[in-house]
Amino acid sequence: MKSNCDCAREMIGGSDGPWRKPFEPTGVNTTPQLDWGTHMSVIQVGLTDRTHKLDPQLVQQAAAALNIQVLRDLPQYWNVHATVRYLPESTQIPAGVWPVYLVGKLPDGMGGVHLDKRNQPYALVESVPGDDGWTLDASHETLEMLVDPSGNRLRTSFAIGIDANGKIHDTSGQFEYLVEACDPCEGSQYAYSIQGIAVSDFITPHFYDPKPTSGTRYSFAGNIPGPRQVLKGGYISFVDPQGQEWEQILYLGDKPQLKKLGPVEGASLRAIIDGVTYGPVREFRKGNPNLENPNFGEWCKLHRKKIHGVTLGRGKSLDDELLAGGLGPHG
Numbered sequence: 001m002k003s004n005c006d007c008a009r010e011m012i013g014g015s016d017g018p019w020r021k022p023f024e025p026t027g028v029n030t031t032p033q034l035d036w037g038t039h040m041s042v043i044q045v046g047l048t049d050r051t052h053k054l055d056p057q058l059v060q061q062a063a064a065a066l067n068i069q070v071l072r073d074l075p076q077y078w079n080v081h082a083t084v085r086y087l088p089e090s091t092q093i094p095a096g097v098w099p100v101y102l103v104g105k106l107p108d109g110m111g112g113v114h115l116d117k118r119n120q121p122y123a124l125v126e127s128v129p130g131d132d133g134w135t136l137d138a139s140h141e142t143l144e145m146l147v148d149p150s151g152n153r154l155r156t157s158f159a160i161g162i163d164a165n166g167k168i169h170d171t172s173g174q175f176e177y178l179v180e181a182c183d184p185c186e187g188s189q190y191a192y193s194i195q196g197i198a199v200s201d202f203i204t205p206h207f208y209d210p211k212p213t214s215g216t217r218y219s220f221a222g223n224i225p226g227p228r229q230v231l232k233g234g235y236i237s238f239v240d241p242q243g244q245e246w247e248q249i250l251y252l253g254d255k256p257q258l259k260k261l262g263p264v265e266g267a268s269l270r271a272i273i274d275g276v277t278y279g280p281v282r283e284f285r286k287g288n289p290n291l292e293n294p295n296f297g298e299w300c301k302l303h304r305k306k307i308h309g310v311t312l313g314r315g316k317s318l319d320d321e322l323l324a325g326g327l328g329p330h331g
Ligand SMILES: [Zn+2]
Pocket: 140, 144, 180, 181, 182, 183
């Protein structure tokens, strides 16, 4: 089902697109412009390993999986048109490409999506060789960067609170929520696999619906049971429009907890909010690997191995056909 929600298009950097100036016959216009009215330009995301320590084949496979996620899954709910590709050199970033850098240990406050000096987004994702958990984070940051490139998108809905049993519930007030597509369902137990690469579940625009309706999905993979529900390992950030104080509900222990962040100002609200949240959330995940899905990482690895076997078989079979057709081995 497609959503008619507003979208991130206003931020997209024109790169590839249809070159035609509207309202003028072909040939009159010598300075082509993007026709924003009838065509959509494509955002290009580039995944690159700045540590030079990760398995390049895995980084390429992850880029291919993220490409499928942003082409096949994300547009089912969010009006985003994007591709993801592998960038082999982290010092070579083509103009118009929004990079997702895989980096080593990040200083405090540096994880997540940022804006560069010209206010173009890029993301930093911690990665450790031998631990494939970074694919989930790369998916998280890629999706959030595409759904809200500037990190300032707010959605208004019912306010929420935590009751005595630790359950999140709607209240009669109203909050403005920072649209962070993966935060409420970011725990590794909610990841799903694309070709053996673990990617993040993400909320749909129905997450902000006034109340639940039957058959509605609140997250793509169906993990979130109703509007504004935060799952274990996840969080949500919001502000009461009557005040300046930002708050979060973090679900990093047995029960969700409210945390006051104080006033938040800057070019990107998310960059500041992620600055104080990126570390603790990942620490929680490290301490509780695969809460409810302990074998998922191993299953992904095995699946990739099987895919590789199929790939070799298919390559050989096609090559045999070419040889039988008369092509030499190097022709
Ligand atoms: Zn996030």
